[in-house]
Amino acid sequence: MSVISVQASDSTGNPLDLVEEIVSSNEWAFDRPSERDLVVEFSGNWCDYRLYFNWVEAISAMQFSCVLDMKVPKEKNGGVNGLLSLINDRLWLGHFTITADQGLLAFRHAVLLRGMRGASVEQLEDLVDIALSEAERFYPAFQFVIWGGKEPHEAIEVALLDTVGEA
DSSP states (O other): OOOOOOSSSSOOOOOOHHHHHHHHHTTTTEEEEEEEEEEEEEEEEESSSEEEEEEEEGTTTTEEEEEEEEEEOOHHHHHHHHHHHHHHHTTTEEEEEOOTTOEEEEEEEEEEESSSSSOOOHHHHHHHHHHHHHHHHHHHEEEEEEEESHHHHHHHHHTTOOOOOOO
């Protein structure tokens, strides 16, 4: 299979400009250290999150990371990596990882926008929505493995337990 490279006359606009508008309208704390980077701080139900948006114009792609305020101790890497494998197998979009530099848990996803005029508000809202909902959904499982001493399969079963009714 060969790949043909074609020069497009319309370049994709920087989606971070739109992300900045969305973040500002929600009154979330953010920083825009450069034209290609945006950092947002957000409080969830379980912990604080730091959202990183990185725009790579050369390939018209936006990389997104949602970092959980949860550090993985080195001695727990094996159990957490086993849990990551179980979790990532259940995800349709994105994946969880442990950041190499600080050992923090993060949800990552990339959006390719080549050939498009730019990202839509709905795409960007979905990107953040999916990341935060998956982080909230699996946070207890990470806690069970890191601090509760549970095995990955036990932790994921408890995290995915469906409750019925109200207490």
